[in-house]
Amino acid sequence: ERWEFFDKKYLDKIVKLNKKYSTLQDVAEIHYGIATLKDDLYIFTPDKSDGQYHYFGEFKIETNLCVPIIKASTYKGANQNLFLIFPYKNEKVIPHNIFKKNYPEAYKYFLRHKDDLSMRDKGGGKNYEEFYAFGRNQGLKTSFGKKIITSTMNIVPRFYVVNDEKASFYAGYCIKPKKDTDLYELCDALNSDLMKEHISFVSKSYRGGYKSYAKSFLKDFVHPYFFKTQPALF
Numbered sequence: 001e002r003w004e005f006f007d008k009k010y011l012d013k014i015v016k017l018n019k020k021y022s023t024l025q026d027v028a029e030i031h032y033g034i035a036t037l038k039d040d041l042y043i044f045t046p047d048k049s050d051g052q053y054h055y056f057g058e059f060k061i062e063t064n065l066c067v068p069i070i071k072a073s074t075y076k077g078a079n080q081n082l083f084l085i086f087p088y089k090n091e092k093v094i095p096h097n098i099f100k101k102n103y104p105e106a107y108k109y110f111l112r113h114k115d116d117l118s119m120r121d122k123g124g125g126k127n128y129e130e131f132y133a134f135g136r137n138q139g140l141k142t143s144f145g146k147k148i149i150t151s152t153m154n155i156v157p158r159f160y161v162v163n164d165e166k167a168s169f170y171a172g173y174c175i176k177p178k179k180d181t182d183l184y185e186l187c188d189a190l191n192s193d194l195m196k197e198h199i200s201f202v203s204k205s206y207r208g209g210y211k212s213y214a215k216s217f218l219k220d221f222v223h224p225y226f227f228k229t230q231p232a233l234f
Helices: 008-020 096-102 104-112 114-118 183-190 193-202
Strands: 021-023 028-032 053-056 059-062 066-071 083-085 147-151 159-162 168-170 172-177 222-227
Touching: 008 021, 008 222, 059 104, 096 104, 104 114, 147 183, 159 183, 168 172, 172 183, 183 193, 183 222, 193 222
Parallel strands: 066 168
Antiparallel strands: 021 222, 028 172, 053 059, 066 083, 147 159, 147 172
16 A cells, blocks of 8 residues: 655654654564454354353353454444454464364354354355364464554544553554554554644545554554664764
8 A cells, every 4th residue: 555645744753753762663563453353143142151051042162262342443442342263372273173162162163063064265265174173364363462553544544552462453453563562652652633634644534534544554663662773874
């Protein structure tokens, strides 16, 4: 994605800032969230839960196969009570024989929806390593841990700190500092007027005043909080 239009004054401002301060991609990693390609089958709000199962509708899913997940596009800081069925161990999909043996309820659930799952990727889902695997492998590790999340589109900067290291996320991006940085101070920088100005100049526009907060636009954001370790030579 490219900058929406060229503004020499803003470009000059960025060049000056960048001589002294780093860009967001210099100080942090920006990651995509989980992509199942069939969220309505993997993500749910339980009707009730006990120590062994989450219950919803006519189904029950083993709790130790589920992780809390945040929908970044609608998140406002409060608990959304969403869970993700996560059939992975160490970033690898759990093999069929082990999955069927250790998680029989989840296996029955996915088997019921096997045809729907196979239709992902225009029918390419039938060729996945396991039929219950996610549509994409992104975020299997990087979506977890402490982070700052944002939606893919916002009217104004809308970044939130997530302290729950066991929580994953989807429908957005996360920012993770490369060094021991205070997440709340970084979040303040991301929610600043400087970010609003940056996005207004470089990002794509959509109906209703929304702007894209894609990684390609976020990565070049410069803020005085991002001190360079070495001064610029020119």
